[in-house]
Each structure stands twice: as structure tokens, then as C-alpha cells.
């Protein structure tokens with residue numbers, strides 16, 4: 010049923026006929042093609058982003074991700090959850106089930122349910138196939154590089170963008186506001202089904218919005234790739250209020266394992282600060298990626 014949301018969304022957005030044709034064509038993307046697209050981009054991400062390989066970190070993020078994805082995935086995808094060693098606050102999902110969460114976001118979460126909410130939101134982008142939709146619209150873009158810009162600050166400023174040949178409009182891999190709203194709805198349902206309190210979702214939004222006020226610029230990447238306004242807090246809280254209070258009270262808010270995991274990240278050496286463009290990309294023509302993302 011969800012496989013063809015593009016047709017409806019294309020109609021609703023009244024996009025030009027040519028784009029509608031692309032979106033309708035995207036409906037034909039099979040699950041295998043979706044997984045192949047995610048796998049090839051994940052290989053680029055592994056080559057270009059600093060990923061945390063520490064076994065305890067990998068085990069925790071994988072277990073929490075499995076708890077969430079098993080509660081909602083009806084397509085039996087092979088999910089992969091990874092912590093990116095970046096102090097920037099962000100998270101991202103690739104088609105087919107690859108989810109990345111930056112260390113900077115995890116370190117700002119005060120309890121397990123806040124991280125779980127972000128991960129459930131990213132899982133929602135995959136299960137609703139927003140990620141395939143987005144990458145179909147980004148045809149021709151080097152998504153590995155776009156994600157490098159999205160998840161780190163390597164491309165910050167005109168010089169960085171020029172160095173790796175990414176046009177300004179393709180700097181961030183963006184989801185639309187309607188995609189964000191849909192992923193939030195999924196995230197609330199998924200966390201509840203997984204036995205985790207959905208209050209972590211609006212709680213994490215509050216942390217990020219408060220930091221945007223006190224430390225403008227620090228969260229630019231997150232806000233550019235995931236439009237976040239105060240109304241997302243209201244909408245998620247209204248959805249949560251539809252559940253019986255007795256059910257919500259039974260759900261887990263935190264765990265000793267999360268706090269151990271977070272302390273382990275906080276004790277690690279500072280995240281690397283990528284300053285140079287990836288090898289071999291300096292000659293990339295600037296037109297290759299320009300303007301293809303929303």
C-alpha cells in the first residue's frame with residue numbers, strides 16, 4: 010500500500026508533469042532495487058564518513074535499532090544502524106534500511122527514549138519510502154558526497170562546496186515538511202509498539218530548538234535536512250495524547266544500557282574535524298550535482 014505513495018503525493022503537490030512522471034516511475038522501484046540503492050550509497054558513506062566501529066557502541070545502537078525496526082517493518086528488510094563520529098547534530102536514513110545517527114546527537118540526548126525517537130523517525134523515512142523518493146529526485150547526485158555534507162561540516166562555506174563540486178541547492182539531503190510530519194507520526198506509533206515512551210520525540214525536539222536559540226549555527230545541518238518547527242512538538246504531543254495514560258506509563262523512558270553507551274561516547278577522543286575534500290573529488294564538475302535535490 011505504501012509502495013505507491015508517490016503518485017498521491019505528486020498529485021497533492023501539483024508538481025510539473027515531467028516530475029510527476031519521475032515520481033510515478035519511482036513507484037516501480039522494487040524492494041531489491043531499493044536495497045541495492047541503499048547498499049551502494051552505504052558503501053560510499055563508509056568510505057567517506059568517520060564511522061564508530063567500537064564493538065560496545067555498535068552492539069548498543071544495533072540492538073536499539075532492531076527493537077524499533079522489528080516493531081514496525083513489514084517488509085523484512087535487513088537493517089543497519091551506525092553511529093557517525095561527528096560532533097554535528099544529525100541523523101539520516103538510506104533506502105533499504107541503513108540508519109546513521111551522529112555522535113553529537115546522541116551526546117545531547119538525556120535518556121534512551123529521546124534517541125529512540127530520532128531513530129524511529131529515521132526508520133519511518135525508510136518504511137514510508139521517503140528515502141527512495143528523495144534519491145529518485147536526486148538522480149545524478151553523488152549521494153555519498155551529499156551525505157558527507159549533510160552529516161558533517163566538511164562542505165561548510167563556499168570554499169568547501171566548491172572543493173568537492175557540490176552546488177548550494179544540493180548541499181543538504183532534505184526531506185519535505187510533509188515527509189517530516191509523516192515520519193513523526195510513524196515514530197510515535199513505532200516507539201509505543203517497541204515498548205518505549207514516545208515522549209522522547211517532543212523532548213528531543215525541545216532540546217534541539219532550545220540549543221538553536223542559545224547556540225545559533227550549531228545545528229544548521231540538522232535543521233537544513235530535517236525542517237523542525239515548534240508545531241512538530243504540538244502535533245506529536247497531540248498524537249501521544251490519544252493513547253491511554255495507563256499504556257503510556259508502562260513504556261520505558263531510559264535504561265542503564267543507554268547511559269553506559271552515552272558515557273562511552275562522551276569518553277572517546279574528540280570527533281575528527283574533516284577539513285579536506287575527499288581524495289579524488291576536487292576535479293568533480295560543479296554541474297554534476299547542482300540543483301537536483303529539493
Ligand SMILES: [Zn+2]
Nearest residue numbers: 184189192235
Ligand atoms: Zn526526517
